[in-house]
Amino acid sequence: MNPGASATPALLAPLIAGYLDYLRDEKRYSAHTVSAARNDLQQFAEYCAAAHVARLEQIDAHLIRDWLGRQRRAGREPASLHRYLSTLRGWFRHLLREQRVAANPATAVRAPKLVRKLPATVDADTLGAALDHDSADDDLAVRDRAIIELFYSAGLRLAELQQLDVDVFDERQPSFTVRGKGSKERVAVLGGKARIALAAWLKLRPNHAAAGENALFVGRRGTRLSRATIAVRVRDWARRNALGVHLHPHRLRHAFATHMLENSHDLRAVQEMLGHAHLSTTQIYTHLDWKHLAKVYDDSHPRARRKSAPVKAGK
DSSP states (O other), X not given: OXXXXXXXXXXXXXXXXXXXXXXXXXXXXXXXXXXXXXXXXXXXXXXXXXXXXXSGGGOOHHHHHHHHHHHHHTTOOXXXXXXXXXXXXXXXXXXXXXXXXXXXXXXGOOOOOOOOOOOOOOOHHHHHHHHHHOOOXXXXXXXXXXXXXXXXXXXXXXXHHHTOBGGGOOTTOSEEXXXXXXXXXXXXXXXXXXXXXXXXXXXXXXXXXXXXOOBXXXXXXXXXXXXXXXXXXXXXXXXXXXXXXXXXXXXXXXXXXXXXXXHHOOHHHHHHHHTOSSHHHHHTTOOOOHHHHHHHHHHHOTTTOOOOOOOOTXX
């Protein structure tokens, strides 16, 4: 092999392009997801070029395992290896449907054990106090407070909030529709304080939005805020209000999930509110108190309930 080879084999380039078109046009995946798939497949194609792959039949489970092994030795985390393998499996499923291959070699490859780390959260009282005492003394500070309240109230992903348009909201409705991963829509609930914060921003927004701009949150130039800018504004809001923790959009989403679970203990409902396709994804957000779980068990399980002793006859 020539480690320096980096050209995408002519055989693979059109097949990758066709798959990306499928993800974008038929599956309606976000630009971020399509870009990630492009990067993953480009890396794999470069490895195939170095391995002198000339036919699709040469790509087998052994070759895929070797590529993943090289990625691991290069310092890639298990989560990244899982994504690489998932991308390859999806690509080969598409090639199967297109009758370009006879089998999916990626299905025979096992991903490394994935240890999921619990995302950091923020205490409910601490976050609530910071929001309640936020002075929001200028228009952009009002906007930033609405951003924080919306993240925390609805458990939105960064991409979901960034893509929101102003016409999504109806002041008479306590909920709104959000487009999540894979362009799947779900209903998100807007809490009372979030509605107040959002209404305050909507009154000021016409003074800042450029003509014809539909974005809910706009910047100094009147155009839609980028994801990077939103993340910076969230971080700066936390510093300005002495929150004492590094705050970012996913941390607010995790705070939403954690605090909802702690108070409702309804994993299925929180799954729906987060827009998770699988319950196992929601389960990483559980920080439930084991004393509470033990009490629920004692109170609920038929073989765990403490029953009063029967009264003996004659007493």
